[in-house]
Amino acid sequence: MMRALIMIWVLVLVMPISHASEQNVLMIRSSQPFPEAMTTLQNAIIDRKYTLSRVQRIDVGLEKAGYETDRYRIVFFGKLDEIKPITDKYPEMAAFLPLKMVLFSEEEDTMLVALNPVHLSQVVSDESLKPLFARWLHDVKAIMNDVRIGE
């Protein structure tokens, strides 16, 4: 009886996570202004032992080309010991790696968007990679949460 109750309780706790794992696109709004949100994002990535390899300044490119835009950047990050073996075995995964997040300003707020890494299992059907994609989702959500609450 007690075991069954514990199982039900565990299921209740897991339900919101399952729902998040089905979302295609993850998005949060931070009340931090863009520069602060960018700093928080970079720190959050590094805190989780990822290497921040590059920031693509889309807004700068657009302005140079003569277009008006809000601030808009793409942040690339990953871990070499994950990117290398996975792209060695599955070259097609290179189209999706390193991981990235999009940061753009919305008046005083900043928006942060990422693709749900769990959906990478649609690119390669390798069961052994599913835990890795799940961990990426966990980390991406934690990074996004840091930016959301501004820590």
Next chain:
Amino acid sequence: MNKFLLFLLILLQSSAWAEPAGGELYEQHCAICHGADGKGGVGVPLALESFLESVSDEYLSKTIHVGRPGRVMPSFAELSENEINAIVQHIRGWSKKKAPVYSSQPISGDKEEGSRLYQQKCASCHGVDAQGGTGTGVTFSRPRDLAIIAPALANHGFLQSASDEMIKQTLLHGRKETPMISFIEQGVTERQIDHIVAYLRSLQGHATKKTEGKALPAYLKYESEEDIEATLAALKKAAVGANFRIIREQYLEDGYVEKGKEDKKKIILYFCNFNMLNKALAIDPRVGLFLPCRVTLIEKDNKVSMITINPAAMSQRFNNDELNKICEEMSVLYEEILEEAAL
């Protein structure tokens, strides 16, 4: 001891299932797009007085439940009726006026005449096929001082949510703070408004029900018989020939290993067409998730693979028909570039 554990579990279960207040639910599900104060963003502004005084609670509830297929706003069908009602009451709190209640009775009119009037009076903002204005919310899509983008009136979600009477009242009185004018003030008669309502309702049968997702490959891959340097040169030439500007080439491992120690057989080429980029951002600011345009080249077993995401497959995640169109074009363009580089 067992009784104590049982009590604890029941307590935890009940708190996990307890329905949070409307404000919390709004924060959790809506604020990301519509803003914490309902002023809009990726989503349309909700805290407009004239909007709230002209839409019923039923319209808001149904909109949350069914969403707007193909127009970014997702369906929140997983929320309970009570949860949706709580969100509606939270939104309603932004207005001091009472929510209007509309009859659900159909309004009869001449849909042919309504179609003619629609093309004359409405199509310039709402589109010839009532497909709505371009872009989403306020971000990047339009000047921030313009309150809304013309709604897609032919959208299944809209027609399922709005009663004939609500549409009629909006046409009669317009919406202050938005470009939607009062038709009566423009000299349109009430009977003519009925014709327009009848025409819009007639669109329900063939309105967009949902973005049909064809099973598309997640990536595009072409192989070249040349070595990686020659393939890269051919790829650059093909991208430039398709009106793209080369913005960067780098090793996949750039930034991850000491300079000079990167795997030289994995190269990324970034390129961009800024005009196309600008258009895509106006359609959906989340589009950066598959930007900038890039192809990764990997040499393995004396073959070079050129791999890129398939924009048409990627866009299916965004519930945005406009984005789907531009991404389908992008996929064709990518294929042309890769095919030419592989020759």
